[in-house]
Structures are given as C-alpha cells and as structure tokens.
Amino acid sequence: MSGFDEERAARHKARMQRKKALIDAHIQAAEEERGLLLVNTGNGKGKSSAAFGVLARALGHGMNCAVIQFIKSRSDTGEEAFFRDHPRVQWHVMGDGFTWDTQNDEQDRKTARAAWEQACVYLRDEKIDLLVLDEFTYTLKYGWLALDEVMQVINERPMMQHLIITGRAAPDGLIAEADTVTEMRLEKHAYAAGVKAMPGIEW
Amino acid sequence: MSGFDEERAARHKARMQRKKALIDAHIQAAEEERGLLLVNTGNGKGKSSAAFGVLARALGHGMNCAVIQFIKSRSDTGEEAFFRDHPRVQWHVMGDGFTWDTQNDEQDRKTARAAWEQACVYLRDEKIDLLVLDEFTYTLKYGWLALDEVMQVINERPMMQHLIITGRAAPDGLIAEADTVTEMRLEKHAYAAGVKAMPGIEW
Structure with missing residues (x-):
C-alpha cells in the first residue's frame, strides 16, 4: 500500500x-418488543410478495402463521402451492375475484364479510404469531367493511401477534394505526411493456 | 331488492x-414471454422480503432458484433457515456485513468481487430459472463493481432466466435496463418508534 x-x-x-x-x-x-402491524400499499409490484417473504422468514423462526386472501379466487398460484402444505401455515383463498369479474356489489360484500369473520378467528387466537390479510385494503376502499369495526378487532389482538395487510389505497385511518408502512411505488412494470404475467413472478 | x-x-x-x-x-x-429483470429499491421495508416472496412463488411453480446475499454476513436469518434446505434452492451468504462493520474498503471490494463471480456462474447457467442478488445495489453505489461490466453479463443471461436485484439507491443505469422497478418508499417504520428489530419480521 x-x-x-x-x-x-x-x-x-x-x-x-x-x-x-x-x-x-x-x-x-x-x-420495545411487541407484535407489529405492517401495511404494504401503493400501485407497484411487491405488496403481496413482501408479505409472503416475511411469512417465509417467520416460518424459519418456527412461528405459526395464517394467510387469508380477500380478493383472489384462483388456487393455482405459486405461493399457495408452496406454502399450503406447510404444517405451520393455514392458507385460505376466500375471494371471488376482482370487482370487474363478479360484477355484483352485493356478492362482493358478503364474500368480504365471510373472509373477515375468518380473520377475526385468527385475530383472537394467541397461537397465531403472524397473520397475513392479503388484498384486504379493498374491503375498506369499497366500503364492504367499516374501518372502525376492523380496527377495534385488530387493536385487541394478542400482544405479540404480527399482522400484515396488503393492497392498494390503504385508508389514512389504517396507516395512522400501523407500525410500519411501505408504499410500493410503481416505477415501471414489464406488463405495461407488453410482457405477459409470468408464472413464478406475478402469480 | x-x-x-x-x-x-x-x-x-x-x-x-x-x-x-x-x-x-x-x-x-x-x-411476450421472457425472463425479467426486477429491481426492488428505495428506503422502505420490503425490498428483500418481496424477493423472497417471489422466490417462494417460483418454487411453487417447480423452478430452480439461487440466492446470493451480497452484504449480509449473518447466517441466523429466518429466510435462510427456511429456504436453505430446499432441494431447488442454492443459498449463498457472501457478505462481510455493512461498511461500518468491516471499516475496510479494500476488504469490501474483494468480498463484492467474490460474490459477483458466484453470481456470474448462475447468470450463465440455463438451469437456473430465478436468481436473486440480494443487497446487490451497494456494490454499484460504492463503486466496488462497474455497472457496464455487470450489465453485460446480466443482458447475456439465458433468455428465460428471471433476475431480482434488491437494495437502496439503485443506479439510473440499472433502472433503465430493468423490466419491473418498484421503489419501496418508507412511509413509517416501527424501528424509528423504538421497537426492536423483531425476529420473523425484520430478519
């Protein structure tokens, strides 16, 4: 040197x-040590996949986890195939598809309510260390569920339970109560450039 | 009604x-169907976890995957514990820790070079369907590797191979070449509010 x-x-x-x-x-x-409320929102890619990455991380630490998919109705995704048979994961696909698929607001409300009832079971279960409510923000955005009702159950959940909520347009009231909030900002997306939704990447 | x-x-x-x-x-x-270059950047949570979520998704579709961690030196993370024994994952922790841990720029350069050589092996391997270069942007940000050299190897990789690069401050030249770019924008983080980095969530 x-x-x-x-x-x-x-x-x-x-x-x-x-x-x-x-x-x-x-x-x-x-x-301080406690269960966290994480929100992944914004129009970019990575909201659900970041939740599934944290799921893998939590499983690696021996935690018990549950996932509820609020909009998705398909059961052929890579994430479900990968996680559903894990002994410490409960996986629920409870959606009916997007609003433009169902074209029925009344049905969408009932579907959201049924999925939320399943969420409430886990939100009261001390044995669940991590709960993922995937694409949950839409239930609030479209007014299918009331924020006050939802926040009360969330805030009364077990002290050490982590909760991740994903979806676009998270309402301000949810963001205010959350511990960690990331906006997945869309910089660019292959889809807009004419690339098909590739298996293993988009689903 | x-x-x-x-x-x-x-x-x-x-x-x-x-x-x-x-x-x-x-x-x-x-x-169009082809291998994609995804970049997860920004100061918010979710860059690496979104990559690991896509990893789970790709594994669920039967793909062969490899992960190289460029900065991380610890081997006690939940993600590593969860994925490392999977028969279709090659997992490499090749970092020496953050620059403020090593306090040695020369060593950081050598470490980055060795990790990049391992990356090159996978970037030429048709059998790898998805490669994750975790915290790779720092090798470019600190000038340990040259963008031109890196992009040449990346652009010549197998046609259908997907590549995910994570880390803060992705350089413009990388973003220009990428197919899908998300900025994980920090809205808020539990850490700033005095909460410890919780296992299963942060590592």
Whole structure:
C-alpha cells in the first residue's frame, strides 16, 4: 500500500467508526418488543410478495402463521402451492375475484364479510404469531367493511401477534394505526411493456 | 331488492363490464414471454422480503432458484433457515456485513468481487430459472463493481432466466435496463418508534 492509500484507508475507517457508534446507539434505543402491524400499499409490484417473504422468514423462526386472501379466487398460484402444505401455515383463498369479474356489489360484500369473520378467528387466537390479510385494503376502499369495526378487532389482538395487510389505497385511518408502512411505488412494470404475467413472478 | 337497489346493481354491473372489457384487452396485448429483470429499491421495508416472496412463488411453480446475499454476513436469518434446505434452492451468504462493520474498503471490494463471480456462474447457467442478488445495489453505489461490466453479463443471461436485484439507491443505469422497478418508499417504520428489530419480521 502506498502512503496515499494508507491515509485513504485510515480516513475511511474513522468515518465508518463514527457511523457505527451512531447506529449502535440507535439499535440500543429500540428496545420495545411487541407484535407489529405492517401495511404494504401503493400501485407497484411487491405488496403481496413482501408479505409472503416475511411469512417465509417467520416460518424459519418456527412461528405459526395464517394467510387469508380477500380478493383472489384462483388456487393455482405459486405461493399457495408452496406454502399450503406447510404444517405451520393455514392458507385460505376466500375471494371471488376482482370487482370487474363478479360484477355484483352485493356478492362482493358478503364474500368480504365471510373472509373477515375468518380473520377475526385468527385475530383472537394467541397461537397465531403472524397473520397475513392479503388484498384486504379493498374491503375498506369499497366500503364492504367499516374501518372502525376492523380496527377495534385488530387493536385487541394478542400482544405479540404480527399482522400484515396488503393492497392498494390503504385508508389514512389504517396507516395512522400501523407500525410500519411501505408504499410500493410503481416505477415501471414489464406488463405495461407488453410482457405477459409470468408464472413464478406475478402469480 | 327494492327498485332503487336493482337499478344501483344494474349500474354497477354495466360499469364493471366496461372495466372488464378494457382489462381483458390489456391482458391480450401483453403476450411476450421472457425472463425479467426486477429491481426492488428505495428506503422502505420490503425490498428483500418481496424477493423472497417471489422466490417462494417460483418454487411453487417447480423452478430452480439461487440466492446470493451480497452484504449480509449473518447466517441466523429466518429466510435462510427456511429456504436453505430446499432441494431447488442454492443459498449463498457472501457478505462481510455493512461498511461500518468491516471499516475496510479494500476488504469490501474483494468480498463484492467474490460474490459477483458466484453470481456470474448462475447468470450463465440455463438451469437456473430465478436468481436473486440480494443487497446487490451497494456494490454499484460504492463503486466496488462497474455497472457496464455487470450489465453485460446480466443482458447475456439465458433468455428465460428471471433476475431480482434488491437494495437502496439503485443506479439510473440499472433502472433503465430493468423490466419491473418498484421503489419501496418508507412511509413509517416501527424501528424509528423504538421497537426492536423483531425476529420473523425484520430478519
């Protein structure tokens, strides 16, 4: 190493030491432990897949998990095929498809209500460590369920239970109550460029 | 149903039929099939977990997959515990930790180079259907690897191979070449509110 390189390495090291001290202090300050409410919203790809990635992570830690899909009606997805037979996962596909598939607002309401009742069972079950309510935001957006009613059950769930809610257009009242909120912002999508929804990527 | 309700249901149905026709036309127009380059970037939660969710999805479709973690050095994560023994996953933790952990720029460069060489092996392997380069953007951001060199190998990969790259601050040159790009925008994070990084959620 030349003298110049050594000086450069020493400056880098000093800068990184200061950064580490700062980060360690932040880590020490974060000491609360409890179940979290996570919301993945926005128009971009990754809302449901991020929930399924966390599901894999939770299973890797030995947790018991449940998933309810509120809109999806198909049962041929890669995620369902992969997770449904896992002994610590309860998987429910409870949707009837998109509003433009059913074309029946009354039916959509009943379907949402039935799925929410299943969600309530898990939201009162201490044995469930992680619950995923996939595409749940639409039940609020379309007014099929009332936010107040939903938030009451969510806020009374077991202390250490994690909950992930996905879907576009999460209402402000849900975002206000959540611990971690990510907006999956659409930068670009292959579909708009004429690429078919590829198995393994989109479903 | 009252006359008013029937009229309302009929209007809803007509609106949804028009919407469905539009969406079906879009679906028909998207007919190209090929391997995609996906980029999950931004400061919010969900970049890596969305990649792991897609990994689960791809495995559910019977695909062969590989994951290289470029920064992470720990091997106690839930995702690794969950996926590493799957017969169709190759999992490599090849990082040395964050720059403020190593405090050694020269070492960081060598580590990045070694991980990239492993990536190149998969990027030339027709049998790999999905490759995840987790936290790869940092190798470009810090100049450990050159974008031109990287993009050449990526663009010459097998026609049907999907590639997911995650990490903050994806460079413009990478975004320009990608098919699907999501910015995971930080709306809020439990950590900032004093909650510890919870197992099963953050790692």
